[in-house]
Structure formats: C-alpha cells, structure tokens
Amino acid sequence: MSKLNCLSPVPPDIVVSQSVKLLPIHELAKKVGLLPDEYELHGDRRGKIKLDAYERRKDKRDGKYVLVTGINPTPLGEGKTTTTVGLTQSLGAHFNKKVFACLRCPSRGPTFGIKGGAAGGGYSQVIPMDVFNLDLPDIDAVALANNLCSAAIDTRMFHEATQSDSALFRRLCPGNDFSKSMLKRLEKLGIFKKNPSDLTKDEISQFARLDIDPDTIQWKRAVDVNDRFLREVIVGVSSTEKGLQRTTGFDIAVASEVMVVLALATSLQDLRERMGKIVIGRNKKSLPVTTEDLGVAGAMSVLTKEVLKPNLMQTLEHTPVLIHAGPFANIAHGNSSIIADKIALKLVGEDGYVVTEAGFGADCGGEKFFNIKCRNSGLVPNCCVIVATVRALKVHAGLPLKECKKKNVEAVKAGCGNLVQHIENIKKFGVPVVVCINKFDTDAKEEVDVIIEKAMEGGAYAAVPSEHFAKGGEGAKELSKAVMKACETKSNFKFLYDLDLPIKRKIEIIAKEIYRADKVEYSEKTSSDIENFEKNGFGKLPICIAKTQYSFSHDPKLLGTPKGFTLPIREVRASIGAGFIFPICGKISTMPGLPTRPAYYDVDIDEKGEIVGLF
Amino acid sequence: MSKLNCLSPVPPDIVVSQSVKLLPIHELAKKVGLLPDEYELHGDRRGKIKLDAYERRKDKRDGKYVLVTGINPTPLGEGKTTTTVGLTQSLGAHFNKKVFACLRCPSRGPTFGIKGGAAGGGYSQVIPMDVFNLDLPDIDAVALANNLCSAAIDTRMFHEATQSDSALFRRLCPGNDFSKSMLKRLEKLGIFKKNPSDLTKDEISQFARLDIDPDTIQWKRAVDVNDRFLREVIVGVSSTEKGLQRTTGFDIAVASEVMVVLALATSLQDLRERMGKIVIGRNKKSLPVTTEDLGVAGAMSVLTKEVLKPNLMQTLEHTPVLIHAGPFANIAHGNSSIIADKIALKLVGEDGYVVTEAGFGADCGGEKFFNIKCRNSGLVPNCCVIVATVRALKVHAGLPLKECKKKNVEAVKAGCGNLVQHIENIKKFGVPVVVCINKFDTDAKEEVDVIIEKAMEGGAYAAVPSEHFAKGGEGAKELSKAVMKACETKSNFKFLYDLDLPIKRKIEIIAKEIYRADKVEYSEKTSSDIENFEKNGFGKLPICIAKTQYSFSHDPKLLGTPKGFTLPIREVRASIGAGFIFPICGKISTMPGLPTRPAYYDVDIDEKGEIVGLF
Incomplete structure (x- = not known):
C-alpha cells in the first residue's frame, strides 16, 4: 500500500487528487479478487464489474455492512462522503482489511452549478476526480431511457387523437402479430388471444387506446443539467403537433424513477420487471397506465442494461470504490445501488467491510436505507456511522454561520440534541451507532469532548473524532477501530414498520x-x-x-x-x-438552478490538454 | 483471418451479427499496430484510440483515402454503410491489406423509431450491433454539452433581467478575479484590464450584460430521441422564472453544432477553440454572442474531451472500424470525424486504405466531404465510390416502389442519369470514381450491364457489381480491385470554390x-x-x-x-x-417523430439476459 504524503495546510482537492499515481484498474481488480472475465475496463481509470461476479460467489458469506449517514445537513457540509472514503482508506490501507466504499454517481448539475464535485475531500477522495464527476455513464443512460418513455407518451396520445380504432390497431400490428409487451397488455385486459385477427371490435378498441388522461401524467422528461427554465414547459407547440400542446416539465436526471429502478434492482430480470411496472399516469377511467402498456419498457431496460454493472474506481490509498446509480434523497431513497453493495459484500468476504453511504441526514437517506433499500436487498447492516461536526452542531443550536468557527462549548452541547435524536432513531432499527466527529482545525478539544459525552449518553456504541480529511486513512484509525468493534456486536436488525399496515x-x-x-x-x-x-x-x-x-x-x-x-x-x-x-411535505425542487457565476466558469482545458477548475 | 460461413438466404442482421465470434479488442488493437498505451478498452467489445496514436505517427505517410457516397437516396436504401464495411472486409480479409472503415455514430432516435440500426447489413456489418447502435458515448456527451449551454443562455438572461449592473458584476466576480473566459470577453470588448476593481461603471455594464436578444437565439436544446413534441416548446413557464418564458425547441442531438465541432476538430486544442466560437444568437446591437461570452465553452470542451477519442470496433471479418461523431447531413456536413480518418490513415500506412462514408447522396454528404471536411483536415482523397442499386435507379426513372423488383432494363437505363450526374460532379473535384452496383437477388444481368455501360460512358474510372451483402468481403473482390487500381491514378484533387469568394x-x-x-x-x-x-x-x-x-x-x-x-x-x-x-432550402426537420408502432416495441431483454429485437 502506498503511503500518503499529507501536506498541511491541505491543498485544494484537485491538487491532492492529481498528486497520487493511480493503481492500474486491472491491478485493482486483481487485488479485490476479481477474475479477468468478471470485470471490464472502461478507459485506463475506471472499470465495471459484471453481475456474474456476484452469481459465482452467491453462496459465500457476506462481509460486514456499514452505513454512513449524518446529522441534518447544514450549509457548511458535514463530510459524509469524505468519511465514507476515509474510513475505507483506513480499514484497507492501515488495518489490512478487505474493504469497499459504495457511493452514488454524482450529477453533473451541481458539478457545474453551485456545489462542485462530490468525490470526497482533502486526503479522503475517490480518484481521479474528473472521471468520478464527469465520465460515469449511469446518468446518461437513465436520462435516455427516461426520455424515450416521454416521447412514447406524447406520441401515443397524438396517434390516438388522430386515428380511428381500426387504423391505430392496423398500424400497431402491421405484421399481424403482437409483441411481447402487447401480449402482457392483453393479459392485463383479460384478453387471452394471441392473434390480432381474433380480436373483436371492442377488444381492438380496449387494446389500441391507452386513453391517457393528460392531467394525470406525472412522468417528466429529464436532463443532467441545472436548467431552471425547464421546470415547467409547454410541449407540442409546433403546428405539426396539431394543437395537442400540454404543460409538463423536466427533472434533473437523478430524480428520474428510472434511476431508482437502477438503484433498487437486484438483477437484470428484476430491472426489466420493475421497468415495466412504472406508472406514468392514469387513463380516463382512473386506472394506472404503465410503460409496459406503452410498449417501451423493454427498450428502456436495454438502454440501462450496460449501466447495471457498477463502476469500479479507487481512493487516494488505492482501496476499491464502487460508484453506482444516484437517486435523489427526497423524492427517492437517496442510496447507491443494491447490486454494488451485494457484489462488494461477497468480494470482501466474511472478514471484510463494505461501507455504503446514504444521502441527506439519517432521518432521510438513513431511514430509507433501512426501510427501503435493506428491505429490497435482504441485506442486514452491522453498524451505522453518524457523521457530525462541531461547526454543524453549532448551527443546530441556532448560531449564525459566521460564528461557527469560534469556540463555543455551550452551543455545541445545545446542538447535540440533533445528533442524539438520530442516534435514538437508528437504534430503533437494532443497529449499533458509531458517531464520527469529522474534525476541523478550528475545533477545540472541549467541543469535541462534549459531543463524545452527549453521544454516549444518547446511546451511541462509540463516539470518536476523526481526521481523515487532513490525514487520510491514518487519521481515521480510531474510527476504524470503533466500527470494527461495533460490527462484532450481535445484530438485532428490524424494520420500523410492517408493509401490511395501511x-x-x-x-x-x-x-x-x-x-x-x-x-x-x-x-x-x-x-x-x-x-x-x-x-x-x-x-x-x-x-x-x-x-x-x-x-x-x-x-x-x-x-x-x-x-x-x-x-x-x-x-x-x-x-x-x-x-x-x-x-x-413542503416544496421539493427536482430541478435546481444555476447561480450568477456557476462553477462552469472555471472549468477548462489547459495548454497541456488537462482539465482545470474542477473542485 | 476467419472465413465467413455465408448462408443463403441471408438471415436477419442480428442473427448474422451474433453468429461470429468477436476478436478480443486488445488483439484487434495489436493487429492494427497500436501500442498498449495508445488505446483504451471500453468493455469487452469496444475500444477507444488515444490522440497520441496520431501524434507519434504524424511524420509517417498516409494510406489511400477512399470516400463512399451514393446516388440520391430512395426509400429502398442503397447500402452505403454496407458497402463501406464490405469493401474493407474485402481489402483486409481477402487482399491482406491494412485497412480501416470510418463511420458515423448512429443516433438512438432512428434505432428506436422507423429505421432501425445502422451497423451495415447482411454479411457486411460492424459487430456487435447492440454496442454499435446503443452504447457509443459520443452523442450523450454532445447532448450534455449542448444542454449545459442552453441552461447557461436562459439563466444568464434571467440573471440579467433581475439584477442591477453592480449586483450582476459582484456576483460574476465574487472572488474579485476574472476567469479565463472572462478575460477573453474583456479583450473582445477592447478592455485590457485584469482586475475587476479597475473597471469603470460603463465597462462593468458592457462586461456584465450580454444583452442577448431572445428573438435571435438559434441555439436549441437536444435529446437523442425522436420526440416530436419537443420540436417547439415554451420554456420558463414556472412562476419561479418570473414570466421570462420564451418559445424555443429541441433538436435531435446529432443535429447539435457541438456534434459538428467534434467531427471537424483536428485536435483537443482545436476543439476548445471552436467550442468557444459558437454563436448562440445576437445581442440587442445585433452583434454575435458566443459560448465564450457565456463562460461555458471550457466546460463544454471538458464534457466532450473523452469522446474526442474515436471508438474502435470490428467488422464480421475482424477488420477494424472507427466510429466517431455523427453530424446530420443536411444542416451539418454529414461525415464522420476528421480525427478518426487521420488516425486511421497513419495506422494503415502508405500501402493501406481508409474507407470513410459520407451521409445522404454525393450532392450532399459527398460535396461537403470535399469542400468542408477535406478543407479542414488537409487530407487528399484518392478515390470515390458511388453506390447505386438497380432498384433505386428504377425509382429515379419514376417507377413506383412496388414495381422496382421486376426486371425493367429501360427504366434502369433512364434512371442512370442520376448516377451519371453524380459521377460528373465528383470528377470536378479531380477524384476518380468507382461505381459500386450493390447487388440484390432480383437484379437481372442486363440491368446491371446497362449501369456499367452508362457509368463508363459518364466518365467513371470503373463500374462493378458487388455482392458483399450476401457474401461479405468475398463478394466485394471486384470492387476492391477497382478501388485499388483507381487509387494508383494520379490525384488531381481540388476544391469546387475558393473561400475568398462572396x-x-x-x-x-x-x-x-x-x-x-x-x-x-x-x-x-x-x-x-x-x-x-x-x-x-x-x-x-x-x-x-x-x-x-x-x-x-x-x-x-x-x-x-x-x-x-x-x-x-x-x-x-x-x-x-x-x-x-x-x-x-425547403423544410428541414431536425427532430424526427415516431411511427404508431416504433421499433422499440420489439426491443427487449430475453430470459437469458440477451438483447432481442434490434434490427
């Protein structure tokens, strides 16, 4: 394992990112135990793991499963990704454990907007950051599948509006046969005929007319750009669409239901099945209309087939990272894919660790990790890390942002309420909680100590400060020890509610x-x-x-x-x-905007052909 | 070289495509003379060639440069791609020549719409066809760069409409510094100051206000889907956009100017320069507003940097193919990339051949190949193949489509006028013409003979029937011989017009x-x-x-x-x-629609996880 040469003060992320030589992907793959036919190279800096890698190991025992989540986020950033990455650097490079970090794909919206990239920070990063932030194919495939469905919806309504039942039917079945999806639709309608010529006039009408009620369509188009002018649009304005215009909108692509399908699918067949169950709206009898009814679910699955393989990258300390899918944490469940976690758990084996991250706070991405992701995957978490910072807890105590760097033990103590409530919540799932205090230079020892005290009083299994931002895996050794110990406790995992309840x-x-x-x-x-x-x-x-x-x-x-x-x-x-x-609850924006000076202003190619200005 | 086992009748394209075992990409790369650090693998079935591969060979002599174009297309299809592929299979696998085919990336619009895929046909195909038709990244990157620019335009107009000069300026330069693109804008305005605080009030206003006249904006958004309802849309309808709505539209992504920039760029720096010159509309003084003015050209270049490397795939007979970029042939020049052709010409060396295809007929893609593509690249073509079919020439004689399979020598003779006029045209560029009669089972010998006679009378260097659809490279041996011979004639290449003319x-x-x-x-x-x-x-x-x-x-x-x-x-x-x-001239649609039963109805994933229904 390479030793990081950590500078102080910590240079900008891109400088740190470029200071480390990459382990060739085939060496990384070999190191994690993948056979040559179990992964693909995608350029020199990224790989993809094939689903066979899971199938072949499915009878092996899983590694320990660790969730990283946080207190309620503040504008200061708490460093969940940095902690996820730092913890795995520590476990892998400093404790010689088999380990994977599992993260979501970042949207290019924030990368070029306000937030910048999402590869971690300081000496705990996924590298190279340009590949991580720009070149992962998952979101493009999701957007394309999403938009093929959108075109299918509007075009179908157009064709139904402009053709008689018989013309519509003739054109839907020009070869006098039904496609696989058409047979599924017929079955749903209770028509068990295989030959178009056997349908009665009434059956033809039932089959050929989806009769979508435009007011019920919740399906939107998608782009991976912060384009606020697409929040609400009127489509079909051209005279070629014969006046069938309608008000709809675009979401940022990571808010697409296709992204959730990708994240929750447990296999290619499961993906195909979920893709066909998507309800795009209702018909005029108020019954759900699906992508299967539109005949587009197979093509949507084909468009996302290749990105069902998780992306393999590495940290600054050459430990492996799987980056896969990236659903929103509000209208969706905000967790990376089930497939990535499952593959990683088999690859590390029973003595290893998989550290996966949930978006937003433990009340959002965290709760959904347990109740939605684990319920779908059948996986059992062994430990939950809650990330907190001294500064963020001061914000929760009501301090203005600009006063948060000043020492204020009382404010920290007051802010700990937020942390403690998250600890109590996670314990309801029967999972031990390790609190990670992500340390900054400005933190005073008494401030850190009061968090430890409050966290332990609140029921945490452990609470430790961690300096992975400044020191990489070396700085997260105490955190690693606490997590490893917590993982040895007997898991008593349970869901918070039963699905059978109303x-x-x-x-x-x-x-x-x-x-x-x-x-x-x-x-x-x-x-x-x-x-x-x-x-x-x-x-x-x-x-x-x-x-x-x-x-x-x-x-x-x-x-x-x-x-x-x-x-x-x-x-x-x-x-x-x-x-x-x-x-x-409340107003949720699924299409962010751009500030007056977006991050893209600084992104460019320099004289040597290198990317500059990403942060 | 593997021998194709050609069945008669020729099975469906997907069956032929799946009947041949792929050469591993690293073996293909080795075969074409690439060093391990000159290419990237992207999965098991596709590679990418790095631009270094050209740089290192730039002093080597180029191979022979062959253009494949056609008569004016008819709804029957003439087989330009099939001929391009078949000719290279023949040269490579049957004459043992170093050879490359260069093709455009196919849009997913037609793949899921009316036309189906575009990987060639019969026993002259690029394989695997699912990768060719679905998984090339070029168009996604182009669409994203295009749409980032769109968001930049509307958001900038919004910020200018809702902020004072000084607020706008303060927010554009929050760190009190100018980005590289801002300095370029200042230079264009004749302001040679490097420090924001040095600008006068008037200069601040000039700099901060692009003052785009919304009525002059020609930049549209883009998706790679046949979505007719996006031809004309009203954006900014949400109340968050404060009433600044505007009518605009979406093009299919291959119609984006970014695609043309990718296709015509001769290097990464040239790409960056062109990207910044894009004019998105005019300001209220009728002066051009560029992507550089918007500060987005660097980010657009960064988003297309990876796809500047051509995609490496193979034919059914394991000869190499570069697939790269894919501009429209009407509003754009309809040719694959300059970079792919340049790399291929160096790789084959002076005894080898590069066969590149132009879209539409010789009057469109062909003319633009010479006057635009060759002018930008400095490359000199050695031979031009014009593809014609017996059936298509009957269409040009005015015969109805359904009568074109019936023998009719007179109609073929009458239709030859179209072919002859293309021959005459190409000869104006000083390039020898080989006519390829792409043969079908239904063609009569006399019909073929009359084409040969008319073509030779019309000034063709040679005219030969070819059976590469039915027989692969073996069927194109006569064509190969004619092309090789034509390439030995002295080239007298010239442009049709001088750029200095009005x-x-x-x-x-x-x-x-x-x-x-x-x-x-x-x-x-x-x-x-x-x-x-x-x-x-x-x-x-x-x-x-x-x-x-x-x-x-x-x-x-x-x-x-x-x-x-x-x-x-x-x-x-x-x-x-x-x-x-x-x-x-006339009405050009840059956003196709979908038929009542689009091709996507049949595309699906089968029980074994394989893609079915692509054609």
Whole structure:
C-alpha cells in the first residue's frame, strides 16, 4: 500500500487528487479478487464489474455492512462522503482489511452549478476526480431511457387523437402479430388471444387506446443539467403537433424513477420487471397506465442494461470504490445501488467491510436505507456511522454561520440534541451507532469532548473524532477501530414498520418515530389519492417521504430537535417501478438552478490538454 | 483471418451479427499496430484510440483515402454503410491489406423509431450491433454539452433581467478575479484590464450584460430521441422564472453544432477553440454572442474531451472500424470525424486504405466531404465510390416502389442519369470514381450491364457489381480491385470554390455545378443575414447547404436529374464553431417523430439476459 504524503495546510482537492499515481484498474481488480472475465475496463481509470461476479460467489458469506449517514445537513457540509472514503482508506490501507466504499454517481448539475464535485475531500477522495464527476455513464443512460418513455407518451396520445380504432390497431400490428409487451397488455385486459385477427371490435378498441388522461401524467422528461427554465414547459407547440400542446416539465436526471429502478434492482430480470411496472399516469377511467402498456419498457431496460454493472474506481490509498446509480434523497431513497453493495459484500468476504453511504441526514437517506433499500436487498447492516461536526452542531443550536468557527462549548452541547435524536432513531432499527466527529482545525478539544459525552449518553456504541480529511486513512484509525468493534456486536436488525399496515399508518410511524411530529395532516386530495393507490393494489409498498434535508421536520428553518409540529402531506405520489409511495411535505425542487457565476466558469482545458477548475 | 460461413438466404442482421465470434479488442488493437498505451478498452467489445496514436505517427505517410457516397437516396436504401464495411472486409480479409472503415455514430432516435440500426447489413456489418447502435458515448456527451449551454443562455438572461449592473458584476466576480473566459470577453470588448476593481461603471455594464436578444437565439436544446413534441416548446413557464418564458425547441442531438465541432476538430486544442466560437444568437446591437461570452465553452470542451477519442470496433471479418461523431447531413456536413480518418490513415500506412462514408447522396454528404471536411483536415482523397442499386435507379426513372423488383432494363437505363450526374460532379473535384452496383437477388444481368455501360460512358474510372451483402468481403473482390487500381491514378484533387469568394457566389457555384440549378433565389431576410455575416467577419467560411437528400434539387419529388429549377434559399444560418454558413432550402426537420408502432416495441431483454429485437 502506498503511503500518503499529507501536506498541511491541505491543498485544494484537485491538487491532492492529481498528486497520487493511480493503481492500474486491472491491478485493482486483481487485488479485490476479481477474475479477468468478471470485470471490464472502461478507459485506463475506471472499470465495471459484471453481475456474474456476484452469481459465482452467491453462496459465500457476506462481509460486514456499514452505513454512513449524518446529522441534518447544514450549509457548511458535514463530510459524509469524505468519511465514507476515509474510513475505507483506513480499514484497507492501515488495518489490512478487505474493504469497499459504495457511493452514488454524482450529477453533473451541481458539478457545474453551485456545489462542485462530490468525490470526497482533502486526503479522503475517490480518484481521479474528473472521471468520478464527469465520465460515469449511469446518468446518461437513465436520462435516455427516461426520455424515450416521454416521447412514447406524447406520441401515443397524438396517434390516438388522430386515428380511428381500426387504423391505430392496423398500424400497431402491421405484421399481424403482437409483441411481447402487447401480449402482457392483453393479459392485463383479460384478453387471452394471441392473434390480432381474433380480436373483436371492442377488444381492438380496449387494446389500441391507452386513453391517457393528460392531467394525470406525472412522468417528466429529464436532463443532467441545472436548467431552471425547464421546470415547467409547454410541449407540442409546433403546428405539426396539431394543437395537442400540454404543460409538463423536466427533472434533473437523478430524480428520474428510472434511476431508482437502477438503484433498487437486484438483477437484470428484476430491472426489466420493475421497468415495466412504472406508472406514468392514469387513463380516463382512473386506472394506472404503465410503460409496459406503452410498449417501451423493454427498450428502456436495454438502454440501462450496460449501466447495471457498477463502476469500479479507487481512493487516494488505492482501496476499491464502487460508484453506482444516484437517486435523489427526497423524492427517492437517496442510496447507491443494491447490486454494488451485494457484489462488494461477497468480494470482501466474511472478514471484510463494505461501507455504503446514504444521502441527506439519517432521518432521510438513513431511514430509507433501512426501510427501503435493506428491505429490497435482504441485506442486514452491522453498524451505522453518524457523521457530525462541531461547526454543524453549532448551527443546530441556532448560531449564525459566521460564528461557527469560534469556540463555543455551550452551543455545541445545545446542538447535540440533533445528533442524539438520530442516534435514538437508528437504534430503533437494532443497529449499533458509531458517531464520527469529522474534525476541523478550528475545533477545540472541549467541543469535541462534549459531543463524545452527549453521544454516549444518547446511546451511541462509540463516539470518536476523526481526521481523515487532513490525514487520510491514518487519521481515521480510531474510527476504524470503533466500527470494527461495533460490527462484532450481535445484530438485532428490524424494520420500523410492517408493509401490511395501511399507507397512512406507515407514514405516521415514520413521522412520529423518526421526525418526532405530533401528528400528520393530509389534504383531501392526498387522502383520496392514498385510497386510490390502495384500491389499485399499491398499498403494501414502503414509504419514501420527500422532505427537506435541513430539519427533522418539513420546515428547513426548524433546526435542532423541533417538537410539537404537524407534518403536512401536500401531495402523495407513487413510484411503482421503484416500488414505493412518496408523500411530499413542503416544496421539493427536482430541478435546481444555476447561480450568477456557476462553477462552469472555471472549468477548462489547459495548454497541456488537462482539465482545470474542477473542485 | 476467419472465413465467413455465408448462408443463403441471408438471415436477419442480428442473427448474422451474433453468429461470429468477436476478436478480443486488445488483439484487434495489436493487429492494427497500436501500442498498449495508445488505446483504451471500453468493455469487452469496444475500444477507444488515444490522440497520441496520431501524434507519434504524424511524420509517417498516409494510406489511400477512399470516400463512399451514393446516388440520391430512395426509400429502398442503397447500402452505403454496407458497402463501406464490405469493401474493407474485402481489402483486409481477402487482399491482406491494412485497412480501416470510418463511420458515423448512429443516433438512438432512428434505432428506436422507423429505421432501425445502422451497423451495415447482411454479411457486411460492424459487430456487435447492440454496442454499435446503443452504447457509443459520443452523442450523450454532445447532448450534455449542448444542454449545459442552453441552461447557461436562459439563466444568464434571467440573471440579467433581475439584477442591477453592480449586483450582476459582484456576483460574476465574487472572488474579485476574472476567469479565463472572462478575460477573453474583456479583450473582445477592447478592455485590457485584469482586475475587476479597475473597471469603470460603463465597462462593468458592457462586461456584465450580454444583452442577448431572445428573438435571435438559434441555439436549441437536444435529446437523442425522436420526440416530436419537443420540436417547439415554451420554456420558463414556472412562476419561479418570473414570466421570462420564451418559445424555443429541441433538436435531435446529432443535429447539435457541438456534434459538428467534434467531427471537424483536428485536435483537443482545436476543439476548445471552436467550442468557444459558437454563436448562440445576437445581442440587442445585433452583434454575435458566443459560448465564450457565456463562460461555458471550457466546460463544454471538458464534457466532450473523452469522446474526442474515436471508438474502435470490428467488422464480421475482424477488420477494424472507427466510429466517431455523427453530424446530420443536411444542416451539418454529414461525415464522420476528421480525427478518426487521420488516425486511421497513419495506422494503415502508405500501402493501406481508409474507407470513410459520407451521409445522404454525393450532392450532399459527398460535396461537403470535399469542400468542408477535406478543407479542414488537409487530407487528399484518392478515390470515390458511388453506390447505386438497380432498384433505386428504377425509382429515379419514376417507377413506383412496388414495381422496382421486376426486371425493367429501360427504366434502369433512364434512371442512370442520376448516377451519371453524380459521377460528373465528383470528377470536378479531380477524384476518380468507382461505381459500386450493390447487388440484390432480383437484379437481372442486363440491368446491371446497362449501369456499367452508362457509368463508363459518364466518365467513371470503373463500374462493378458487388455482392458483399450476401457474401461479405468475398463478394466485394471486384470492387476492391477497382478501388485499388483507381487509387494508383494520379490525384488531381481540388476544391469546387475558393473561400475568398462572396457567400452568395459560393452558394451559386454549388447550386449550379452540383445541383444543376439555373439560379438561386434569396428572400430579403436571407440577403440581409448574409450581409450581416460578412460584416461580422464570417464571409470566408465554406458553405453547407441544407436540402433534401432525395433529389438534386430542393424538392424531394424531383427524382432523376431535375433541370431548369431555381434553388430557393428560405433561410441562412451560421455555425461559427463548426466553421460554416448553412443556407436552408425547403423544410428541414431536425427532430424526427415516431411511427404508431416504433421499433422499440420489439426491443427487449430475453430470459437469458440477451438483447432481442434490434434490427
């Protein structure tokens, strides 16, 4: 293992990233135990693992499964990714453990917008950062599959509006045969005929007309760009579309349901099945219309087939990282893929560790990791790391951002309430909690000590400061020890709610147990939508609440540990392909904007042909 | 070399494609003389060649450079790609020559729409066809760079509309420094200051306000899907955009100017330079606004950097193919990349051959190959193959499609006028013409003979029937011999027009010499736009006429050799990054639609996880 030569002060991320020589991907693959036919190279700096690598090891025992999550995020950043990467650098390069980090693919939206890249930071990074931030193919494939479906929806409505039943039917079955998806649709309609000429006039009409109600279409188009002018658009304005214009919108591609399908699929066949279950809207009888009805689910699956293989990259200390899928953490579950975690757990084997990260705070990505991701995967987590910082806890105590660098033990103590509530929550899943205090230069010893004290009082298994940002894996040795020890405790993992409960009851459990709301409030429309879901057979799905990341509540301004609030469900939707119901609290933007000087202003190619300005 | 086992009748393309075992890409790379550090693997079935491969061989002599083009296309398909592939299979596997085929990346639009895939056909194909049709990254990167620019345009107009000069300036330069692109903008404005605090109030306003006139914006968004409802859209409808909505549209991604920049770039630095020259519209003083002004050209270049490396694949007979870029042949020049051709010419060396294909007929892609692509690359073609079929020539004689399979020597003879006019045209460039009669089972010997006779009378160097569809390279041996012989003649290559001529004169030369129009007609707006281009220094660019592929004229119904017509220029635009002026004749669609039963209905994943239904 290479030793990092850590400079102080820590240089900019791109400088650190470029200071380390990459391990050739085939050597990395060999090191993690992959056979030559179990992975693909994609250029010199990235690989992909084939799904066979799992199949061949499926009878092997899994490694320890560690989740990294955090307190409610603040504008200062808490360093979840940096911790995930630093912890694996430490376990792999300093304790000689087999280990993988599993992360989400970053969207190019924030990379070129406000936030910059997402490869970790300081001496805990995935390298090279340009490949990580720019060249992963997952999101492009998702956007394309998403947009093929969009074109299918509008074009189908156009063809139905402009053709008679018989013309439509003749053109749908020009070779006088049904495609596989057409047979599925017929079956759904209760028509068990295999030959187009056997259909009655009424059956032809039922089959050929999806009769989509345009007002119910929740499917949007997608781009991986922060393009605020696409939030709401009117399509079909050209005269060639004969006046069939309609108001719709674009989401950033990572908010697409296709991304969730990719993240939750447990195999290629499971992906195909989920892809066909996606409900794009309802017909005029209020029945769900699916991608299978549109005949486009097979093509959508084919377009995402190649990206079902997780991307293999490495950290600054040459430990392996799988980057795969990247769903939003509000309207979706905010976790990297099940497939990546499953492959990694087999590759590290029973003495190894897989560290996977959940987006947003432990109340969002964390809760969804347990209740949605683990439920789909059947995997059992052994330990949960909650990342906190001295500065962020001061924010939760109500201190203005600019005062957070100043020593203030009382404020830290007050802010610990947020952390403790997350510890209590995670323990409800039966998983031991290790608190990682991601250290900054400006932190005072007493500030760190008070967090340790409060965390232990709050039920943490351990609480340790960690300096992986400044020192790489070397700086995370205490954290590693705590995590390894926590993983030895007997796991008592359980879900927070039973799927058989009514939708409203499941929402209430999350709201009360995790967010600590007093009660939940539903608009009339929301209640009737929930009834409709249950009537259509979607009642047994898990719940994925879309709310702000900044607070336990629905209100981003309520920091710390808000109490006595009512959680208002503004709207409720269903991602049937993904397999969850998502109630929406407050205003959730699925298409960010760009600031006046976006990050792209500084990104360029220099005289030597190197990329500059990424951060 | 493997011998193809050709079945008769020829099975469906996908069956043929899957019947041949792939040569591992590293073996293919070795075979073509690439060193291990000169290429990248991208999965098991595709590679990418690094630009270094050219740099290291730049003093070597080029191979022979062969263009494949065709008569005016008909709905029957003439087989240009099949011929390009078949010819290289023949030269490589049957004459033991070093050879490359160079093709454009196929858009997923037609793959899932009406046309199906584009990997050749029968026993002359690029394999595997699923990788060729679905998994090349070029178009995704182009779309993303295109759409980042779109977001930059609308967001900039929004910020300018909602902020004062000083607020705008402060936010553009928050660190009190200028980015590289900002310095370029200042230079263009004649302000030679390096420090934001040195700017006067007036200079601040000039710098910070691009003042884009929304009515002049020609930049559209892009998706690689046939989505007719995006032809014209209203963006900015959400209340968050404060009423700044505007009518615009989406093109299919291959119609993006970014695609042309990728295709015409001769190096990474040239790509960067062209990317910054793209004119997205004009300001309120009618001066051009560029991507450099928007500060987005560096990021657009970074997003396309990786796809500047051509994709390496193989034919059914394991000869190498470079697939790279894929611009439209109407509003753009319709040829694959300069970089791919240049690398291939060095790799084959002076005894080898590079066969490159131009889109549409010889009057479109062919003319643009010589006047635009060769002018940019400095490469000199040695031979031009014009592909014709018995059936297509009958169409040009006015026969209805369904009668084209019936023997009719007179009709073929009458249709030969179209072919002969293309031969005459190409000879104006000083390049010898080999006519390839792409043979079908239904062709009668007399029909083929009359084409040979007419072609030779018309000035062809040779005219030969070819059976590469049915027999692979073995079937194209006569064609190979003719091409090799033609390449030995002394090249007398010249351009059709001089760049220093006025724009209208250049248009006239193409219209009269190639299309055989009597005259050219301009609307008043067109004439004033041309004046404006010349005033802005864009007068010395080559011309890229956008017109129908089906006729020498602007009218798709005028088959054969239309005479005595006036070419109407409806509109004229400029692609300054690409480096050409494009007059538009007739209605050109840059966003195709989907039929009632699109090709995607049949595309799926089968029980074994294989892709089915691609054709």
